[in-house]
Amino acid sequence: MATRLGLQKWFPDAFKKFGVYTVFDLMIKYIKEGRIKLDKTRHPQLSTYHDPCNYGRKSEMMFGHGYYEEGRWIMDQCTDNWVDAYPNRANQFCCGAGGGAWLTPYNEERVYYGRKKIEQIKATGAKLIVVPCHSCYDQFKKSLRVEYDMQDLEVKYLWAVVADSIVL
Amino acid sequence: MEALDLTNRSRRKLELKPEWANICFACGTCASGCPVTGVDGWDPRKAIRAAVLGLEDELIDARWPWICTMCGRCQYACPQGVEFVSLIRHVRSHRDREKVPGTLHKGVEAALKTGNNFSIPKDDFIFVMEDVAEEFAEEEGFSDFKMPLDKKGANILCTVHGKLPFGATDDMKFWWKIFYAAKEDWTIPSENWEGVNWGLFTGDDEAMKTMVGRIVENMEKLEAKNLLFPE
Ligand code: SF4
Ligand code: SF4
Numbered sequence: 001m002a003t004r005l006g007l008q009k010w011f012p013d014a015f016k017k018f019g020v021y022t023v024f025d026l027m028i029k030y031i032k033e034g035r036i037k038l039d040k041t042r043h044p045q046l047s048t049y050h051d052p053c054n055y056g057r058k059s060e061m062m063f064g065h066g067y068y069e070e071g072r073w074i075m076d077q078c079t080d081n082w083v084d085a086y087p088n089r090a091n092q093f094c095c096g097a098g099g100g101a102w103l104t105p106y107n108e109e110r111v112y113y114g115r116k117k118i119e120q121i122k123a124t125g126a127k128l129i130v131v132p133c134h135s136c137y138d139q140f141k142k143s144l145r146v147e148y149d150m151q152d153l154e155v156k157y158l159w160a161v162v163a164d165s166i167v168l
Numbered sequence: 169m170e171a172l173d174l175t176n177r178s179r180r181k182l183e184l185k186p187e188w189a190n191i192c193f194a195c196g197t198c199a200s201g202c203p204v205t206g207v208d209g210w211d212p213r214k215a216i217r218a219a220v221l222g223l224e225d226e227l228i229d230a231r232w233p234w235i236c237t238m239c240g241r242c243q244y245a246c247p248q249g250v251e252f253v254s255l256i257r258h259v260r261s262h263r264d265r266e267k268v269p270g271t272l273h274k275g276v277e278a279a280l281k282t283g284n285n286f287s288i289p290k291d292d293f294i295f296v297m298e299d300v301a302e303e304f305a306e307e308e309g310f311s312d313f314k315m316p317l318d319k320k321g322a323n324i325l326c327t328v329h330g331k332l333p334f335g336a337t338d339d340m341k342f343w344w345k346i347f348y349a350a351k352e353d354w355t356i357p358s359e360n361w362e363g364v365n366w367g368l369f370t371g372d373d374e375a376m377k378t379m380v381g382r383i384v385e386n387m388e389k390l391e392a393k394n395l396l397f398p399e
Binding site: 001002003004005006007009010011014018019020021022023026027030035036053057058060061090091093094096097098099100101103104105106109110112113115116132133134138157159160162163164166168 | 203204207231234235236237238239240241243244253256269270271272275309324327329331339341342343345346349350351352363364365366367368369370376377379380381383384387388392393394395396397398399
């Protein structure tokens, strides 16, 4: 998001000259072109998906397109057993570690913030939470899972789910 | 208590744009949907009121603008279209750099100086990447995997999230695996490879611009065709 914003604002020529991909676009391209083949049986457990603020709501507000459906389409290619949390897409709750919060000393507040998201995930009954963002990943895996007594919840990057589904 | 004359305000520190605060009609929709409403007694509506009424130092010095994650949920729901995320980033930019909480500004300084948020020297970076690549090539099916550092004319140039070579090297392999399977022609620059721009969070436009400029430089230098936006 910072990179795209910066390119548009300060390096418009470069932004025009080079092609750009988001992680979603690129994974979707490979899947659609048949360049990677995925096995849906590798993730049999019930999963759910988290919309990161930056790719979703904030992209929508800033660039006119929120990446909501892309991640879901990729989920569909990797598993038949996943459900959305509620609320989702533009109305999702932030994991609590956005905006650099992972790097501030306000840990207690960061964990308190995450309670909303954790309630959502608990309500789905999912055993695996899939995230396409590094901050969310750390917040779920290293913090919320422990603080809210959900040690059994598996946390994976979206690209890890894809990578682990690849049939070579 | 003296009444505030809001039409005759002196020029203030925050130099508010109308869309950041003035157009707010204080309905409270934002505050009702924010997960950290009430922390330290703050919420988005209150923060806006503080900015408008001149309680700027109180807001700038508060912890709350750094506990807010700039998630934009408030802004999305606002019937007036108040750009709250921009306001908060602007408030953060008014903090003395020495008083930016946690490691955020230290990371920005490190990035400006060394090219990455964790001050990993170039030689160490190359060593780690080669080392992890060798390990990866030992996995079944990837025996001819080579680390394409500084490859010219590649189709895709990737940045790296600083925390990965710093302490989560295995997590780099997912994308490598995808690239390998897709037979992609890709590269990672050996200098200024950081993909994470903490200037976005600290309200530091100069730093943010420098970091993005380096990605552009790498694209030019390596004659890469496409940039994969940092994860
Ligand atoms: S929702 Fe918008 S108009 Fe209502 S209080 Fe919040 S910022 Fe002001
Ligand atoms: S950006 Fe998110 S955390 Fe910050 S005030 Fe708005 S809803 Fe709350």
